[in-house]
Amino acid sequence: xxxxxxxxxxxxxxxxxxxxxxxxxxxxxxxxxxxxxxxxxxxxxxxxxxxxxxxxxxxxxxxxxxxxxxxxxxxxxxxxxxxxxxxxxxxxxxxxxxxxxxxxxxxxxxxxxxxxxxxxxxxxxxxxxxxxxxxxxxxxxxxxxxxxxxxxxxxxxxxxxxxxxxxxxxxxxxxxxxxxxxxxxxxxxxxxxxxxxxxxxxxxxxxxxxxxxxxxxxxxxxxxxxxxxxxxxxxxxxxxxxxxxxxxxxxxxxxxxxxxxxxxxxxxxxxxxxxxxxxxxxxxxxxxxxxxxxxxxxxxxxxxxxxxxxxxxxxxxxxxxxxxxxxxxxxxxxxxxxxxxxxxxxxxxxxxxxxxxxxxxx
Numbered sequence: 001x002x003x004x005x006x007x008x009x010x011x012x013x014x015x016x017x018x019x020x021x022x023x024x025x026x027x028x029x030x031x032x033x034x035x036x037x038x039x040x041x042x043x044x045x046x047x048x049x050x051x052x053x054x055x056x057x058x059x060x061x062x063x064x065x066x067x068x069x070x071x072x073x074x075x076x077x078x079x080x081x082x083x084x085x086x087x088x089x090x091x092x093x094x095x096x097x098x099x100x101x102x103x104x105x106x107x108x109x110x111x112x113x114x115x116x117x118x119x120x121x122x123x124x125x126x127x128x129x130x131x132x133x134x135x136x137x138x139x140x141x142x143x144x145x146x147x148x149x150x151x152x153x154x155x156x157x158x159x160x161x162x163x164x165x166x167x168x169x170x171x172x173x174x175x176x177x178x179x180x181x182x183x184x185x186x187x188x189x190x191x192x193x194x195x196x197x198x199x200x201x202x203x204x205x206x207x208x209x210x211x212x213x214x215x216x217x218x219x220x221x222x223x224x225x226x227x228x229x230x231x232x233x234x235x236x237x238x239x240x241x242x243x244x245x246x247x248x249x250x251x252x253x254x255x256x257x258x259x260x261x262x263x264x265x266x267x268x269x270x271x272x273x274x275x276x277x278x279x280x281x282x283x284x285x286x287x288x289x290x291x292x293x294x295x296x297x298x299x300x301x302x303x304x305x306x307x308x309x310x311x312x313x314x315x316x317x318x319x320x321x322x323x324x325x326x327x328x329x330x331x332x333x334x335x336x337x338x339x340x341x342x343x344x345x346x347x348x349x350x351x352x353x354x355x356x357x358x359x360x361x362x
Contacts, residue, residue, distance in 0.1 A: 012096060014104040017053040017065065026055070026065050026088060028246035033085035033119040036067045037245055039221035040084070044069050046216050047209075050079075054104055056089070056097045064089025064097035068105060073112060077324050081111040081317070085119040085143065085250075094118070095129035102133070102315055112318040117143050119248070122308040135313035144289030145311040148303055152249075152278040152285055159274065167267060167301040174230070174268025181272035184227035184239070190218055192236040193227055193255070200255035204295065217241075217252070225252070226280075228273040230265040238265035240273040249277035251288045270302060 017023045020038040027036045034040065041051035050070040055062055066087040070079045089097040102114050116135060120126035122145065150159065160168055174181075184190055194211050201208045217225050221243060229239040237260030241253040251273070256266040277285050290296040290306060300306070318324075 011058065012063070012100040013057045014054050014100050015057070017055045023053050023065070023067075026062060030064065030088045030090065031247045032088035032245055033248055034221075034224060034243035034245040034250050035084040036086050036088050037221065037224055037243070038067075039224055040243065041067050041069070042220040043213075043216050044084075046220070047213055054101055056087075056100050063093050066097070066101045068101070068114075070109060070111065073324070073328070077112040077318070077320055077328075079109055079111045080324075081105045081109065081114045082142070083114070083116040083118070085117060087116070087118065091120065091124065091126040091129065094120075094126045095132045098130065098133040098135070098315075102317065106317045110318060112316075112321055112324045114315045114317055115142075116313045116315075117141070117145075118310050118313075120310045122310050124310065127310045130310065130313045133315070135315045138312050138314045140314075141312045143312075144291065145309040146290045147307050147309060148287040148290060148299055148305070149307045150274060150285040150287070150303060152274065152282055156275070162303045162305075164301045170264045170267035171271045174263070174265060174271075177263070177268075178232070179237070179263060179265055179268060180231040181228065181269060182231065183276065184229050184236070189229065189236060190215070190227070193229065193239045193241070196236060196239060196255040196257045196260075197253060199257055214241075214253075217243075226276065228269060228276050230260060230263075230269040230272070232259060232263070232265075235259075237263065238269040240269055242273060242277065244277060244280065244282060246281065247283045249273075249280075249282040249285045251286065266298070274302075 017026075023038045026032070027038075038053070041053065045051040048071070050072075052068045052070065054066050054068060056064045056066075064087055066083050068086075069082045069084060071082065072079050083101075087094065087097050087101060098116065105111050105114055115138075116130065118126055118130070152159075160171070163171070184193060194214055197208060197214070218227075224245070225241070225243050227239055227241045229236045231237070236257075238256040239254060240251060243250045243252055254266070254270070256269075260266060260269075274285055286307075287299045287302070290299060316325075
């Protein structure tokens with residue numbers, strides 16, 4: 001962290017926030033991302049993370065904050081601190097807010113590093129603030145920076161005109177047909193959504209969580225996590241699941257079953273999700289990540305542009321950071337090779353940590 005950032009951090013005070021209404025008012029009032037909302041932190045806290053919300057003040061004025069997620073690591077690395085689409089602040093305050101948050105995390109938790117994946121454009125002032133605060137870019141991304149963000153302030157005709165001709169035709173056919181598009185309202189409908197998601201994952205070959213994880217999103221985020229679905233009578237045939245703050249809609253999941261595929265309901269339900277979030281007052285709709293796969297090819301049919309966010313940035317907080325930087329990527333890579341290999345990698349990390357600790361004590 002630069003001397004300027006350290007001085008800026010000393011001029012601010014950091015305190016925990018334990019009130020949901022206060023926290024969500026901060027996120028929504030500062031144009032924060034839905035993954036910084038209280039409910040998302042509760043979801044992660046129920047599934048192997050610890051959650052802390054930090055308010056950053058300049059005198060009596062709250063200038064920003066950060067919902068920090070902590071993941072335990074082998075001793076003595078202690079934990080990794082993570083800002084999922086955070087911090088929450090004006091871009092011009094980003095450097096000093098991040099410096100203050102980093103100092104608080106280091107002092108209270110001794111985490112090995114603070115990782116930030118902010119909701120800022122690549123090359124923006126916010127990215128320059130990250131560099132000024134001592135963060136370094138890393139390729140170990142959690143959220144994909146290449147994405148597609150729609151401006152929901154545009155008219156329906158303008159949004160429709162940006163689609164490919166085939167996509168536009170499929171959407172209009174759905175809108176004229178017998179399918180009903182609306183938000184999921186009951187636990188029984190949620191069960192149908194989860195069944196479709198399992199079917200979609202099996203067909204497309206991607207991994208998903210157990211149902212309990214998604215039910216916790218439904219429970220903890222509540223109205224901030226609407227599911228827009230296509231119904232054939234009382235049966236769900238396609239859905240789009242969203243996390244929503246005051247300004248941003250962020251697409252979490254989507255799926256379609258065989259009947260929905262036949263009706264091309266995945267086109268109509270995507271459009272219905274755009275319109276629902278526009279009606280709810282969101283200014284932007286993030287389709288959440290573009291890869292070189294069929295799902296991304298489908299997303300790209302809905303606009304003629306792409307967006308690139310700032311990506312993943314990491315700030316070392318501990319003298320054991322070199323151990324983390326070299327050892328934990330190995331553990332992540334070996335997870336795909338089986339549990340035994342992963343355990344071997346973790347043992348190597350612990351061994352390296354022990355050697356580093358001995359050196360530190362000399």
